[in-house]
Every structure is written in C-alpha cells, then in structure tokens.
Amino acid sequence: MGQHKWAEQAPDEDFFRILTPDGSLVGDAPDLDDATLLGMYRALVLTRAYETHTIRMQRRGELSVTAQSMYEEAVGLGAAAALREGDWCFPSYRQFAAHLYWGVPMDRTLAVLRGGAPETIAEHLPLEKPPGVTFTPYGVILGTNVLNAAGSAMADKLNGRDTVTLAFTGEGSTSEGDFHDALNFAAVFKAPLVVVVHNNQWAISTPAHRQHAAPTFAHKALAHGLPGERVDGNDVLAMYQKTREAVDRARAGGGPTLIEAVTYRVVDHNTSDSAEVYRDQALAEHWKQFDPRPRFEAYLSARGLFSEALREQYEADCLTEVQAAAARALALPRSDPMTMFDSQLQGDPGWHLRLQQRELAAELSGVNPFTSIDPETLA
Amino acid sequence: MNAPTTGTTDLNLVQAVNQALRDELARDPAVRVMGYDIGPIGGVFRATEGLYDAFGGERVIDTPLSENGLIGAAVGMAMRGERPVVEIQFLGFLYNAFGQFVCLMSNVRERSGGQFSVPMTIRTPFGGGIKPLQFHSESTESYLIHTPGVRVVCPSTPAEAKGLLAASIRCDDPVVFLEHSRLYRAFREPVPDAPYVLPLDQARVVREGRDVTVLAWGAMVHTARQAIDEMAVDAELIDLRVLAPLDVKTILDSVRRTGRCVIVHEARRTLGLGAELSALVNEHVFDCLKAPVRRVTAFDVQFPENQTEDFYLPDIRRVRHGIESVLQYKF
Numbered sequence: 001m002g003q004h005k006w007a008e009q010a011p012d013e014d015f016f017r018i019l020t021p022d023g024s025l026v027g028d029a030p031d032l033d034d035a036t037l038l039g040m041y042r043a044l045v046l047t048r049a050y051e052t053h054t055i056r057m058q059r060r061g062e063l064s065v066t067a068q069s070m071y072e073e074a075v076g077l078g079a080a081a082a083l084r085e086g087d088w089c090f091p092s093y094r095q096f097a098a099h100l101y102w103g104v105p106m107d108r109t110l111a112v113l114r115g116g117a118p119e120t121i122a123e124h125l126p127l128e129k130p131p132g133v134t135f136t137p138y139g140v141i142l143g144t145n146v147l148n149a150a151g152s153a154m155a156d157k158l159n160g161r162d163t164v165t166l167a168f169t170g171e172g173s174t175s176e177g178d179f180h181d182a183l184n185f186a187a188v189f190k191a192p193l194v195v196v197v198h199n200n201q202w203a204i205s206t207p208a209h210r211q212h213a214a215p216t217f218a219h220k221a222l223a224h225g226l227p228g229e230r231v232d233g234n235d236v237l238a239m240y241q242k243t244r245e246a247v248d249r250a251r252a253g254g255g256p257t258l259i260e261a262v263t264y265r266v267v268d269h270n271t272s273d274s275a276e277v278y279r280d281q282a283l284a285e286h287w288k289q290f291d292p293r294p295r296f297e298a299y300l301s302a303r304g305l306f307s308e309a310l311r312e313q314y315e316a317d318c319l320t321e322v323q324a325a326a327a328r329a330l331a332l333p334r335s336d337p338m339t340m341f342d343s344q345l346q347g348d349p350g351w352h353l354r355l356q357q358r359e360l361a362a363e364l365s366g367v368n369p370f371t372s373i374d375p376e377t378l379a
Numbered sequence: 380m381n382a383p384t385t386g387t388t389d390l391n392l393v394q395a396v397n398q399a400l401r402d403e404l405a406r407d408p409a410v411r412v413m414g415y416d417i418g419p420i421g422g423v424f425r426a427t428e429g430l431y432d433a434f435g436g437e438r439v440i441d442t443p444l445s446e447n448g449l450i451g452a453a454v455g456m457a458m459r460g461e462r463p464v465v466e467i468q469f470l471g472f473l474y475n476a477f478g479q480f481v482c483l484m485s486n487v488r489e490r491s492g493g494q495f496s497v498p499m500t501i502r503t504p505f506g507g508g509i510k511p512l513q514f515h516s517e518s519t520e521s522y523l524i525h526t527p528g529v530r531v532v533c534p535s536t537p538a539e540a541k542g543l544l545a546a547s548i549r550c551d552d553p554v555v556f557l558e559h560s561r562l563y564r565a566f567r568e569p570v571p572d573a574p575y576v577l578p579l580d581q582a583r584v585v586r587e588g589r590d591v592t593v594l595a596w597g598a599m600v601h602t603a604r605q606a607i608d609e610m611a612v613d614a615e616l617i618d619l620r621v622l623a624p625l626d627v628k629t630i631l632d633s634v635r636r637t638g639r640c641v642i643v644h645e646a647r648r649t650l651g652l653g654a655e656l657s658a659l660v661n662e663h664v665f666d667c668l669k670a671p672v673r674r675v676t677a678f679d680v681q682f683p684e685n686q687t688e689d690f691y692l693p694d695i696r697r698v699r700h701g702i703e704s705v706l707q708y709k710f
Binding site: 088090117118119121122136137141144147148149150151152153154155156158165177178181182184185188342343344345346348349350351352353375378 | 663
C-alpha cells in the first residue's frame with residue numbers, strides 16, 4: 001500500500017437543496033403525488049437490496065466486476081423520476097436506481113454481469129413489458145454516451161418530437177473531449193438533452209480537484225452557453241426538482257441543461273477497487289450521515305406516508321424480488337460460443353466471418369479447423 | 380451492375396457523389412447530410428454543392444468543427460432511426476474521432492445484441508496526389524478495416540461512386556466511404572441519370588487476363604491499368620471496391636487461374652491491406668503459385684512533403700517493376 005494519500009477538499013455546499021440531511025424542508029417540495037413518492041422510495045429500497053446482493057454474488061464468483069451506487073442513489077433516482085414514458089436515457093454504470101425506477105429487469109442486468117451474450121439473454125429472459133424509458137447499454141467509457149445522447153436529442157429536435165434524452169456521466173469524464181462535444185452540439189442545435197454529472201468526487205483514485213480547476217462542474221455549462229445547476233445529489237427531491245425543470249424546458253424547445261449532482265463515493269469504485277489505498281476512509285464514514293434514504297424517509301413520514309412497517313415490508317418484498325431475479329440469471333444456460341458471430345454486419349457477414357464461424361464450429365466439435373474446411377466451399 | 384441503360388450524363392467523381400447524395404436525400408427523409416463546411420459553401424471539394432439550397436438546413440446540416448462530435452452525434456441520431464451521412468473533410472482528420480468510431484459506431488449493434496443499429500455513412504476524401512498539407516493525403520484504411528462491425532467502401536470511377544454510395548447510405552450497417560481526392564476531377568465517364576445501387580459484396584474485374592492477378596482500389600486501379608497497358612502483359616486487374624468485408628472468392632479464383640499476384644496500394648506496406656491479401660493467397664492457393672506474392676506500396680514512413688510525395692506513392696514504374704518481378708520469378 002502506498003504511503004501517500006490524496007489530500008481531499010470537501011465540496012462547497014453552495015447547491016440547491018430541498019431536504020436538509022435531517023429531513024426538514026428548506027424549500028418548496030415538488031408537486032409529486034403519494035403514489036409517485038412511494039414508487040420512488042420503493043426503487044431506492046430495491047436498489048440497495050439489489051446492490052447488496054450483487055456484492056455477495058460477485059464475492060461468490062457469480063458475477064464479474066460490479067459497481068455500486070450505495071449512498072449515491074438519489075442522483076439516478078431523482079433525475080430518472082423526472083422523465084416520462086417515451087423518453088430516452090444514456091446511463092453510466094452507477095445509475096441502478098434509474099434503471100430500477102423505470103422497470104429495467106434485474107435478471108437481464110445480472111445476466112449481463114455474468115458475461116452472457118445479449119442474444120442468449122434476450123432469448124431466455126424475454127421482456128414482459130419494455131421499460132417506459134428506453135435505456136441504452138450503459139457507457140463503460142464514460143463521456144462517449146453523453147455525446148450519443150446529444151445525437152439522440154438532435155434527432156428528436158429535427159423531427160419535432162417532444163421526447164427528452166437524459167445522460168449520466170461522472171465528474172471524471174468531464175475531462176474527456178466527448179463531454180464537451182456533447183454540450184457544444186446540444187447547445188448549438190438547442191437539443192432536448194439533460195446531462196447529469198454525477199460528482200461523487202472520485203474517479204477511481206483521482207479526486208475531483210485533479211480533474212479540473214473550475215470552481216464547480218456546473219461551471220462547464222457557462223462556456224457552452226447552456227444553463228448549469230448545482231444540486232445536492234443526496235437530496236432526492238432536489239434532484240427531481242432541478243431535473244424536472246430542465247426536462248420541461250427541453251421538452252418545450254428551450255434546449256439542454258447541465259446538472260452537477262454533488263455527492264460522495266462512500267463505497268469503493270467497484271468490486272475490484274480498494275479505496276483505503278488512496279484516500280482517508282474517515283471522510284467516507286463522515287459522508288454516511290448524508291445518506292439520502294433517512295432524509296427521504298423523514299419527508300415521507302412528515303407526509304404521513306412512511307412507517308417502519310412499510311420499510312420492513314418493502315425490504316422483504318425487494319429482497320424476494322432480487323433473489324428471484326438472481327435465480328433466473330443464474331439458471332441461464334452458458335452462451336453458445338457461436339453467438340460471438342451474431343449481431344455483426346447485417347445480412348451476409350462476408351467470406352472471412354463465414355470461414356471463421358466454420359473454424360470455431362470445427363474446434364467445438366473437436367476437429368482441426370485447418371485441415372477439415374475447404375475454403376473453396378465458401379461461396 | 381443493375382444500372383438502367385437509358386439516359387447518361389458525363390460526370391466526374393465528385394459530381395457523381397453529389398448526385399448520389401441528392402438522390403438519397405430525395406428518396407428517404409431519414410437521410411441527413413452532416414459536416415462542417417458542407418452547407419452554403421458546398422464542401423471544400425464541392426461534393427455537397429447545391430444540396431443546402433435544395434433540402435434546407437435540417438437535411439444538410441453544418442455542424443461545429445469537431446470530427447468526434449460529428450461521429451458521436453451521428454451515432455446517437457442513427458440509434459434513433461436517422462440515417463446520417465457524415466462528411467469528414469479528410470481521412471487524416473478522422474483520427475480525432477477514433478474513440479467514437481471504434482467504441483460506438485462499429486460496436487453498438489453487437490454490444491446491444493442487435494437492439495440498436497447504426498445505419499450511418501462516413502464519407503471522406505483520402506489518398507495522395509493533390510499536394511495539400513499534412514494529414515490531407517492519408518491512406519490509412521487499415522485502421523478502419525481492422526475494426527469489426529463496419530463496412531469500408533472505395534470506388535474508383537464516377538459511375539462506381541454513384542451506385543456504391545447509394546448502396547452504402549441504404550445499408551443498415553455503419554459504412555466508411557473512401558473517395559480518392561485525386562480522382563474527384565481526374566476524368567469523366569457516362570453515369571446513368573436514374574438512381575441505382577451497386578453490390579457491397581463484389582469486387583469488380585476491370586480487365587481479364589491469364590498471367591498475373593493485380594489487386595488495387597481507388598486511384599491505384601488507374602495506375603495499375605496504365606502499367607498493364609504499357610507492358611502489354613496479359614494481366615487480370617481486380618478493383619476490390621469494398622475493402623471490408625472482402626470479396627475473397629473473386630480474388631482467390633483469379634489467382635488460382637493466373638498463379639501470380641501483385642497487390643498495389645497507396646497505404647504504407649506494414650499491415651496495409653496488402654498484408655492480409657497476401658496472407659489469404661498464401662493460405663488458400665499456395666499450391667497454384669508460380670511466384671511469391673508481391674506488394675507494391677508506399678513506404679513505412681509518414682506521408683512526405685509535396686516535393687517528395689511522388690517518390691513515396693506507387694507510380695506506373697513501381698507497378699511495372701512489381702509485375703515484372705513476379706513474371707520473371709524462377710523457383
């Protein structure tokens with residue numbers, strides 16, 4: 001373990017907030033009905049149950065690397081709840097709450113993390129009901145997805161549709177050129193795009209102050225000529241409110257918005273990371289008091305929607321749901337190696353792939369591909 | 380080719396490209412031509428001349444100056460059902476967009492198990508001979524061909540360009556369409572007036588012959604043709620037309636008959652497409668060969684300055700030397 005740990009600067013608390021960490025209101029609560037609020041709360045409980053389970057599965061060798069959003073769920077949840085049916089989302093790998101709020105099936109997500117081919121997953125886990133919001137495969141090289149999201153929003157603008165595209169990225173990938181291309185293109189074309197920078201202050205081991213020298217990540221909007229908001233990312237109501245304003249503005253033709261969601265990565269970057277190597281874990285402990293869940297519960301409680309019994313019921317239901325999804329994902333047959341040739345070029349994949357498919361098929365049946373295939377038979 | 384026989388007009392290659400773009404814009408409202416300097420100015424080579432006036436700024440879209448922004452935005456548009464046709468001003472400028480090209484444009488369909496397609500086309504001038512500045516003369520098609528999930532097309536004549544570009548735009552896969560800048564105004568030929576498509580899976584036999592197979596694409600088809608004509612050799616000249624995926628059958632059938640193979644390309648030699656073509660011949664028709672495969676290429680150096688580029692690019696003499704070397708070869 002290295003001796004040096006990065007010095008860390010706590011972020012400025014100069015941001016938009018509706019709920020204080022103790023759950024009291026410091027602004028007007030958004031106009032959300034009881035059913036929606038409870039739906040959001042259930043998605044929060046489900047996300048935590050899902051992520052807790054994925055760590056266990058990963059440690060048992062049942063999943064590849066997984067990332068968690070624990071203590072940061074309000075970012076994805078509040079933003080995604082501001083969308084409506086028919087909208088599009090280009091997520092990062094830390095927005096499970098957004099996925100789960102819109103009903104992206106956990107069994108499929110887990111099957112992806114088990115390394116299953118998408119064709120196998122689609123065949124064995126058919127979608128009962130497609131999610132109301134279309135989620136693209138999450139960006140692994142973050143930043144690239146924001147630019148594709150700008151293109152998605154441009155397509156809606158050019159066709160006069162009132163659909164909105166939401167993109168998530170991390171504070172680290174605001175250093176990538178793709179991020180700036182995205183803001184620039186979206187602003188120039190007044191595209192209906194909302195970009196959420198999930199600022200959890202760590203890009204694996206690189207602290208936010210090594211990413212940039214601007215006062216805040218919301219400042220990036222200024223140079224590109226679009227509104228920039230800085231929001232308490234641990235306040236689900238604040239995330240909802242500011243995203244909703246941005247979504248409404250985009251839908252009405254007012255163009256894109258950048259939202260910096262300020263939070264803290266309490267957990268490791270992913271299951272392959274050990275944060276204690278490079279940072280003082282006392283600060284992570286400190287940030288646990290800003291957990292978005294108790295303050296949302298306090299708000300629901302004040303509205304007469306919350307009780308310990310409700311939480312216990314949700315937790316029990318969600319655990320059952322997660323376990324059932326995990327069982328379905330684990331029951332999936334291993335992907336046929338031949339599926340690697342699927343979803344390449346449409347129609348004839350060409351001579352090379354036709355030959356190589358036959359070579360793999362020969363290997364799979366224990367035959368020497370180099371002596372058993374006559375290339376002259378490849379029409 | 381399935382071109383109609385009625386009505387032709389003599390066009391050069393850039394005019395043929397313009398006509399194909401015009402036809403496809405008129406045929407399909409999802410087609411959007413995008414790039415910088417493509418609107419009122421009509422492109423630095425004038426490939427999009429008149430299209431902005433005819434179709435307006437929402438179909439012929441001038442964008443900010445960013446290749447990466449263009450490719451990445453076009454990928455997102457294509458995922459939403461548009462059919463973007465992006466102009467990259469020179470192939471050497473595509474490097475700035477390499478991440479979006481490799482990780483998204485050619486990858487989204489496979490990664491999503493076919494849920495999302497990217498039916499977009501990148502048009503870009505390439506190749507040497509017009510003596511501009513650095514990065515305006517690249518023949519780095521190998522960077523593109525090495526990437527799975529993308530088609531790479533390269534026409535050698537105006538009539539070929541029109542039909543292959545229409546086919547590329549209509550294709551549901553991502554396509555890179557390489558237009559040799561030296562050919563843009565090199566010559567005219569009769570081009571059918573009506574829209575037509577040419578196949579994206581067939582090489583073109585330019586000239587039949589018995590003694591040696593010569594493989595080329597783009598401007599090198601013409602250099603090779605001139606060398607063959609000067610030598611009065613009975614060579615079979617094949618214009619690959621599509622560099623990925625390759626029409627291997629046409630190539631191997633030809634070399635099986637001639638027993639000799641010369642590959643001519645403007646790209647650098649090491650890992651140029653000639654390396655793959657040579658390997659294919661050696662792997663699959665070795666027992667028909669009367670001589671080792673010869674690659675006639677540029678050298679493994681940066682594209683040189685204007686005064687020395689003629690010595691870098693394969694010319695008629697270098698092609699002749701290549702053909703002579705295989706014809707004279709004795710085991």
